[in-house]
Amino acid sequence: xxxxxxxxxxxxxxxxxxxxxxxxxxxxxxxxxxxxxxxxxxxxxxxxxxxxxxxxxxxxxxxxxxxxxxxxxxxxxxxxxxxxxxxxxxxxxxxxxxxxxxxxxxxxxxxxxxxxxxxxxxxxxxxxxxxxxxxxxxxxxxxxxxxxxxxxxxxxxxxxx
Amino acid sequence: xxxxxxxxxxxxxxxxxxxxxxxxxxxxxxxxxxxxxxxxxxxxxxxxxxxxxxxxxxxxxxxxxxxxxxxxxxxxxxxxxxxxxxxxxxxxxxxxxxxxxxxxxxxxxxxxxxxxxxxxxxxxxxxxxxxxxxxxxxx
Numbered sequence: 001x002x003x004x005x006x007x008x009x010x011x012x013x014x015x016x017x018x019x020x021x022x023x024x025x026x027x028x029x030x031x032x033x034x035x036x037x038x039x040x041x042x043x044x045x046x047x048x049x050x051x052x053x054x055x056x057x058x059x060x061x062x063x064x065x066x067x068x069x070x071x072x073x074x075x076x077x078x079x080x081x082x083x084x085x086x087x088x089x090x091x092x093x094x095x096x097x098x099x100x101x102x103x104x105x106x107x108x109x110x111x112x113x114x115x116x117x118x119x120x121x122x123x124x125x126x127x128x129x130x131x132x133x134x135x136x137x138x139x140x141x142x143x144x145x146x147x148x149x150x151x152x153x154x155x156x157x158x159x160x161x
Numbered sequence: 162x163x164x165x166x167x168x169x170x171x172x173x174x175x176x177x178x179x180x181x182x183x184x185x186x187x188x189x190x191x192x193x194x195x196x197x198x199x200x201x202x203x204x205x206x207x208x209x210x211x212x213x214x215x216x217x218x219x220x221x222x223x224x225x226x227x228x229x230x231x232x233x234x235x236x237x238x239x240x241x242x243x244x245x246x247x248x249x250x251x252x253x254x255x256x257x258x259x260x261x262x263x264x265x266x267x268x269x270x271x272x273x274x275x276x277x278x279x280x281x282x283x284x285x286x287x288x289x290x291x292x293x294x295x296x297x298x299x300x
Contacts, residue, residue: 058296
């Protein structure tokens with residue numbers, strides 16, 4: 001059972017792993033990212049930031065969807081992390097179920113505008129997030145659980161390209 | 162409730178609380194003693210902290226920086242091992258796991274496991290990156 005899906009372009013690091021563990025009591029982390037699945041150094045770094053007793057899988061998006069649909073994961077609380085809105089949308093299409101989405105962090109880059117303090121989006125990113133929103137998925141924006149929840153839809157109104 | 166006290170030579174204990182709170186947020190049950198940083202003796206600092214603890218109701222975990230150091234040696238004299246859990250080798254991998262404990266889960270056995278796991282956080286990164294990373298799911 002997926003307890004939450006998160007978009008974070010850094011994928012997994014200590015702050016995320018520990019603060020959300022305390023909030024969600026997840027038992028496994030599945031990272032769905034074509035780039036990270038092919039990057040052994042990045043996988044090694046993420047492996048080191050996983051809390052004790054938590055299982056980690058870093059897989060390409062399609063393989064991650066297959067894993068997440070495996071009945072063996074039905075009784076397990078799983079935290080899913082993707083690197084960008086496009087990947088989140090792809091994964092929702094492959095999954096069938098509709099876990100809530102958390103937008104955690106997306107770094108500043110050329111062509112991206114500030115969506116919130118820690119989230120910078122391109123026009124393409126927002127287009128994918130809109131599509132996810134249209135699927136009826138609850139979308140919130142916050143880095144760590146101790147922050148107050150901001151709803152995607154209310155922040156979205158202020159964004160124009 | 163569970164209380165965690167960190168004790169160190171100098172400001173290490175205070176510094177690691179700052180690091181842990183950046184990662185985990187404010188931790189109301191976490192306290193520190195920076196030993197040898199003022200005229201107040203460690204024994205006095207420790208006694209003052211213990212006024213905030215009720216060992217009849219609270220569980221107490223104390224983490225010292227160095228097993229052979231004077232701070233730990235003094236702590237061993239000041240605390241009854243039947244009433245508190247004392248650990249040495251304070252480091253962030255250990256502290257983050259300890260902060261996930263609650264009143265119920267803070268057993269001696271669980272603390273032992275955390276200490277063992279924390280040791281895996283001490284490593285030469287060069288070696289780690291040479292290894293192939295395995296998935297924790299075999300399906």
